[in-house]
Amino acid sequence: MGMGREALRIALRVIRQYPLRTAFIVVTNMTAVLALIVLVVIMQSLQAKVRELFSSQGADILYLTRRPPVLRVTDIRKYESYPPISTAEVEFLRRQLRWAEAVVPATYDPVDVTFQGRSVRAAVQGRSADYLVVENLPLYLGRHFTPDEDAHRRRVVVLGWGVYRELFQGRDPLRQWVWIGRQAYRVVGVVRERGTLLGSDLDTVVWVPLQAWRGVRPDVDYVILRPKSGRENDLMEEVRFWLRLKRQLRPTQEDNFGLLTTEGFLDILRNATRALSRALIGVVGLGVLVGGIVLMNILLMAVAERTQEIGIRKAVGAHPSAIAAQFLWEAIILASLGGLAGVGVGLGISYLVSRALSLPWAFPFWVAGLGLALTGISGVLFGYYPARRAARLDPVQALHYEHG
Amino acid sequence: MGTVSAFNLHAGNPETAVSPSDAGPLIRLEGVVRIYGSGSADRVVALDGVDLVIRAGEMVAVMGPSGSGKSTLLHIIGCLDRPTQGRYFLRGRPVEDLGEDELARIRNREIGFVFQAFHLLPRATALENVELPLVYARVPPEERRRRAMEALAMVDLSHRARHRPSELSGGERQRVAIARALVNRPSVILADEPTGNLDSRSSDEVMRILQDLWRQGQTIVVVTHERDVAKYCQRVVLMRDGRIVGDIPAGEL
Ligand SMILES: Nc1ncnc2c1ncn2[C@@H]1O[C@H](COP(=O)(O)OP(=O)(O)O)[C@@H](O)[C@H]1O
Numbered sequence: 001m002g003m004g005r006e007a008l009r010i011a012l013r014v015i016r017q018y019p020l021r022t023a024f025i026v027v028t029n030m031t032a033v034l035a036l037i038v039l040v041v042i043m044q045s046l047q048a049k050v051r052e053l054f055s056s057q058g059a060d061i062l063y064l065t066r067r068p069p070v071l072r073v074t075d076i077r078k079y080e081s082y083p084p085i086s087t088a089e090v091e092f093l094r095r096q097l098r099w100a101e102a103v104v105p106a107t108y109d110p111v112d113v114t115f116q117g118r119s120v121r122a123a124v125q126g127r128s129a130d131y132l133v134v135e136n137l138p139l140y141l142g143r144h145f146t147p148d149e150d151a152h153r154r155r156v157v158v159l160g161w162g163v164y165r166e167l168f169q170g171r172d173p174l175r176q177w178v179w180i181g182r183q184a185y186r187v188v189g190v191v192r193e194r195g196t197l198l199g200s201d202l203d204t205v206v207w208v209p210l211q212a213w214r215g216v217r218p219d220v221d222y223v224i225l226r227p228k229s230g231r232e233n234d235l236m237e238e239v240r241f242w243l244r245l246k247r248q249l250r251p252t253q254e255d256n257f258g259l260l261t262t263e264g265f266l267d268i269l270r271n272a273t274r275a276l277s278r279a280l281i282g283v284v285g286l287g288v289l290v291g292g293i294v295l296m297n298i299l300l301m302a303v304a305e306r307t308q309e310i311g312i313r314k315a316v317g318a319h320p321s322a323i324a325a326q327f328l329w330e331a332i333i334l335a336s337l338g339g340l341a342g343v344g345v346g347l348g349i350s351y352l353v354s355r356a357l358s359l360p361w362a363f364p365f366w367v368a369g370l371g372l373a374l375t376g377i378s379g380v381l382f383g384y385y386p387a388r389r390a391a392r393l394d395p396v397q398a399l400h401y402e403h404g
Numbered sequence: 405m406g407t408v409s410a411f412n413l414h415a416g417n418p419e420t421a422v423s424p425s426d427a428g429p430l431i432r433l434e435g436v437v438r439i440y441g442s443g444s445a446d447r448v449v450a451l452d453g454v455d456l457v458i459r460a461g462e463m464v465a466v467m468g469p470s471g472s473g474k475s476t477l478l479h480i481i482g483c484l485d486r487p488t489q490g491r492y493f494l495r496g497r498p499v500e501d502l503g504e505d506e507l508a509r510i511r512n513r514e515i516g517f518v519f520q521a522f523h524l525l526p527r528a529t530a531l532e533n534v535e536l537p538l539v540y541a542r543v544p545p546e547e548r549r550r551r552a553m554e555a556l557a558m559v560d561l562s563h564r565a566r567h568r569p570s571e572l573s574g575g576e577r578q579r580v581a582i583a584r585a586l587v588n589r590p591s592v593i594l595a596d597e598p599t600g601n602l603d604s605r606s607s608d609e610v611m612r613i614l615q616d617l618w619r620q621g622q623t624i625v626v627v628t629h630e631r632d633v634a635k636y637c638q639r640v641v642l643m644r645d646g647r648i649v650g651d652i653p654a655g656e657l
């Protein structure tokens with residue numbers, strides 16, 4: 001009958017005595033911990049995915065974009081006036097930049113790609129021929145296009161996995177001609193399956209040499225830059241400096257272009273998921289609060305019901321702190337049941353979800369600890385008042401108390 | 405109850421051992437007043453200036469009609485309650501000045517309570533009930549078990565150690581309560597109408613156990629309004645309306 005085991009025994013008694021309320025506490029605390037886990041798992045999986053994507057390029061890549069990412073609605077109008085990035089500007093940067101390993105101008109156009117009557121709307125990616133320095137695109141079939149083909153405006157195309165599957169359905173695509181809009185391109189390669197990122201399909205894509213695509217687009221949407229090793233910040237400064245110079249911006253004027261790093265991209269993601277985070281944090285708080293109030297209610301009933309027992313314990317010399325500890329332990333055990341359940345269910349769900357979305361399963365075990373700590377602490381907080389009440393009972397009155 | 409003599413009550417607990425050489429009395433009350441309620445309507449003077457001295461080794465009966473303040477007196481002696489006025493010295497130390505730590509320690513080590521309604525924990529076994537004071541005295545489990553079994557043997561209930569109170573007769577329950585009261589070798593056992601809920605045979609049993617304990621040197625105070633119970637004692641204190649109105653040897657009853 002040690003005091004810890006005693007508390008455990010009493011807690012189990014409470015569970016049997018108030019099964020519905022206990023179930024309620026378990027559910028609310030479980031929900032809270034689940035929300036916490038979901039929150040952290042989503043954030044971490046996103047981060048892991050993005051990092052995987054970026055780091056598969058082998059370096060920290062820098063994006064120069066026509067417009068900075070939209071963070072506020074008012075940004076949309078402001079950014080409308082920003083000029084496109086011209087071919088001349090790209091050439092200028094190519095000449096000036098000292099810290100760039102590669103400068104790859106890129107276009108993006110959603111266009112129908114057609115082969116023998118089958119058609120699919122794909123993201124057409126115009127690239128200069130050194131695109132493999134900044135992108136990691138392992139091949140399934142054939143080859144990538146060459147600098148020579150780019151320079152001679154050859155109309156060749158590398159298909160993404162999804163386009164290949166839709167249009168060719170297992171047949172050999174190499175040397176076949178496909179229509180991209182109104183131009184015919186010859187297939188030279190197929191990239192392996194890449195999956196999705198944040199709901200956007202990375203496989204319904206084709207890559208074409210930018211020089212050939214210039215007939216369609218004179219400007220570029222963005223420029224992918226790869227810094228020399230460890231020179232990411234230098235490169236960023238450099239790009240800003242030269243492009244502002246080229247565009248003759250005065251010092252008081254803002255950049256009229258966007259510069260984005262892996263970190264910046266993650267920031268944007270975090271921004272985008274902020275509403276979700278807030279909602280989840282709300283669920284965490286609410287779950288703990290509601291569970292805690294019911295917990296307090298159960299414990300107050302238990303104190304009333306066990307008043308005589310408390311009197312007996314005091315009469316044989318229990319220190320008030322020992323009485324308080326008994327109820328606090330009960331509170332912690334009851335509250336932690338939900339935490340445990342939440343961790344268990346959270347583990348399971350996060351595993352299933354990450355499999356379903358083919359995200360890497362990045363279950364952070366510290367969150368399990370955090371969830372348990374959270375519910376345990378809520379037990380202490382909401383158990384405090386009943387425990388104090390029990391500890392302060394007058395022994396004589398408690399002994400003669402008859403529980404109705 | 406032949407097992408009682410096998411146990412030397414005060415061996416190995418010098419802290420609470422009461423030797424004859426102790427100069428002062430074990431318990432001394434001076435002008436103790438206990439008033440319940442505060443308004444004039446609900447104000448009850450339960451004790452109205454009680455002076456009382458109890459020496460170590462005495463067995464005292466406190467007698468008086470219902471409502472005369474016997475229980476209140478016992479609660480104050482047992483540090484479950486505090487006087488509204490007056491002073492209480494336990495082994496020469498004024499109890500008024502003591503903090504919660506010290507009071508809990510006194511209830512645990514110095515006092516053994518026995519109540520009319522037994523007040524055992526219903527879900528704990530007899531053994532666990534007897535162990536309870538030792539739990540709060542932080543006695544390690546094996547020693548706790550051993551001492552609790554010893555105490556149960558003293559009240560002749562070794563064979564009932566694993567039973568819950570609901571499985572015991574009234575007399576057996578009160579003997580468990582006595583075992584619990586003596587397990588920590590207290591300076592004094594305070595029994596508030598210990599036979600009030602018992603038939604006459606069980607009452608005799610319980611009183612004989614208390615008397616045997618007294619013979620071994622245990623100080624005992626028994627509250628009762630039964631003459632037959634008081635006869636087991638050595639000295640009788642008579643109460644009425646919160647005052648002590650007589651203090652006589654039991655033989656004079
Ligand atoms: N908690 C209390 N609140 C108010 N009055 C009380 C309380 N306890 C006892 N009393 C009153 O104090 C007086 C003495 O009670 P008590 O000490 O229990 O007497 P006894 O044990 O001799 O029957 C009685 O009048 C009783 O009604």
Ligand SMILES: [Mg+2]
Pocket residue numbers: 474475476
């Ligand atoms: Mg009484």
